[in-house]
Amino acid sequence: MNLLLTGSSGFIASHLKPQLKEHAITCMDKKESSKQDVTNTQNLPNGKFDAIIHLAAYVDVPESLLNPQKYCYNNVVSTLNLLEYARLNDINNFVFVSSAAVQECYSNPYAWSKATGESLCFMYNHLYGIQTKILRLFNVYGVDNTKGVIYKLQQQILQNQPLTVDGDGSQTRDFIHVSDVCRAINKAVKDEMGLYEVGTGKETSINMLIENIQKQTRRKYSIVYNPQANIGIQHSTAKNPYIQNCIPLWEGLKEFGF
Numbered sequence: 001m002n003l004l005l006t007g008s009s010g011f012i013a014s015h016l017k018p019q020l021k022e023h024a025i026t027c028m029d030k031k032e033s034s035k036q037d038v039t040n041t042q043n044l045p046n047g048k049f050d051a052i053i054h055l056a057a058y059v060d061v062p063e064s065l066l067n068p069q070k071y072c073y074n075n076v077v078s079t080l081n082l083l084e085y086a087r088l089n090d091i092n093n094f095v096f097v098s099s100a101a102v103q104e105c106y107s108n109p110y111a112w113s114k115a116t117g118e119s120l121c122f123m124y125n126h127l128y129g130i131q132t133k134i135l136r137l138f139n140v141y142g143v144d145n146t147k148g149v150i151y152k153l154q155q156q157i158l159q160n161q162p163l164t165v166d167g168d169g170s171q172t173r174d175f176i177h178v179s180d181v182c183r184a185i186n187k188a189v190k191d192e193m194g195l196y197e198v199g200t201g202k203e204t205s206i207n208m209l210i211e212n213i214q215k216q217t218r219r220k221y222s223i224v225y226n227p228q229a230n231i232g233i234q235h236s237t238a239k240n241p242y243i244q245n246c247i248p249l250w251e252g253l254k255e256f257g258f
Contacts, residue, residue: 175249
């Protein structure tokens with residue numbers, strides 16, 4: 001297949017590209033060049049593609065609260081431009097990488113931008129028949145990811161700092177390894193249209209995460225709780241996971257030296 005991949009320099013794409021060796025890939029990421037910014041339709045390439053995998057997005061929730069216009073414009077316009085590009089060029093296979101954050105889409109601009117992207121996918125499917133595959137990712141982790149609670153805890157351990165926890169640590173998350181996310185994206189390219197949850201179906205509290213890190217490292221860490229922090233949704237886990245046999249969290253954490 002001939003694939004157009006956006007966000008090609010990002011964390012997930014860096015793991016995905018080696019798994020797409022059987023395909024011809026055209027990569028676009030504005031971190032590489034402003035001429036690869038898909039919010040500008042003039043940058044979209046000529047040529048015939050069999051599918052589009054749309055990963056490009058700003059993804060930092062706290063930053064989105066400080067700069068909502070940046071997030072809403074970039075994430076929504078890029079998705080709209082690519083769907084319209086697919087319509088005009090008869091590309092009938094569109095994989096949109098969304099987020100489980102859409103469960104509370106009014107809680108921050110990032111979540112809203114992803115929910116709006118999903119709505120655009122549904123509209124282009126309904127009106128123009130484009131086979132849109134929406135992947136709602138849960139908490140993706142891996143050694144190259146510089147965001148998220150696991151990365152934060154790792155950095156605090158390396159710097160001999162207390163571990164900081166928002167809320168009381170009872171909130172649960174569905175942690176999924178980036179290699180399993182790549183499996184899901186590969187599957188979606190070949191699958192029928194639909195809305196799919198990319199998680200393990202297993203929830204882990206932040207307190208349990210820290211407890212297991214302490215067991216694996218055989219160390220006891222000082223923990224500082226921030227009860228006033230906004231933790232977002234209390235419990236987040238995939239109810240109907242798109243893929244099975246995911247890497248267990250405690251196995252995946254070994255990559256971090258835990």
